[in-house]
Amino acid sequence: DVKVTQSSRYLVKRTGEKVFLECVQDMDHENMFWYRQDPGLGLRLIYFSYDVKMKEKGDIPEGYSVSREKKERFSLILESASTNQTSMYLCASKRNMIGGEKLFFGSGTQLSVL
Amino acid sequence: GENVEQHPSTLSVQEGDSAVIKCTYSDSASNYFPWYKQELGKGPQLIIDIRSNVGEKKDQRIAVTLNKTAKHFSLHITETQPEDSAVYFCAASPNSGNTPLVFGKGTRLSVIA
Secondary structure, rough: OOHHHHEEEEEEEOOOEEEEEEEEOOOOOOOEEEEEEEOOEEEEEEEEEEOOOOEEOOOOOOOOEEEEEEEEEEEEEOOOHHHHOOEEEEEEEOOOOOOOOEEOOOOEEEEEEE | OOOOOEEEOEEEEOOOEEEEOOOEEOOOOOEEEEEEEOOOOOEEEEEEEEOOOEEEEEEOOOEEEEEEOOOEEEEEEEOOOOHEEEEEOOOOOOOOOOOOOOOOOEEEEEOOO
């Protein structure tokens, strides 16, 4: 079965720390996404990538960056974590950017910034 | 860009009753409308989708309807069961091009036994 794996289920960091959230997919998908999920706000797109070394800003990219050095791995980076970045982070992938393709999600990383 | 509104934000039904979740979208170019279900502790999973050349689609107890003229689509769950309790997200996107899905804010469905 297809799988999107996020490296940590729970993460606690301090304000100002640099934080790396890792995501790996085993489906040879071209496209990968990072979403943030907050109560009452739904799923908001932070960044996405449609190819290795390519990245595009989503709706809320401020305070985040991403890295995609290999096709299967997409990393979300918080350069200097702040308390308002406490949230559930979801990684997803799909085969290509043609609309109508199924998104596969990881189980999420609950990040707490203290 | 696309904007997707979803209602209600929470919904409680008795086991065996039906549940309906409604979404509206703004971009007439959108023609792909999936629904995702997120169970506790898991990521969202696609449960059903519909394309704009179809008005209704069914899969067992789940159905989705689409009204392109009014720009709204709905999820219908019949004979609800406790395992239907979850958060449901609707989404919309053009069926081509480099545009990611835009999600609604989600509906928390509780099925009371």
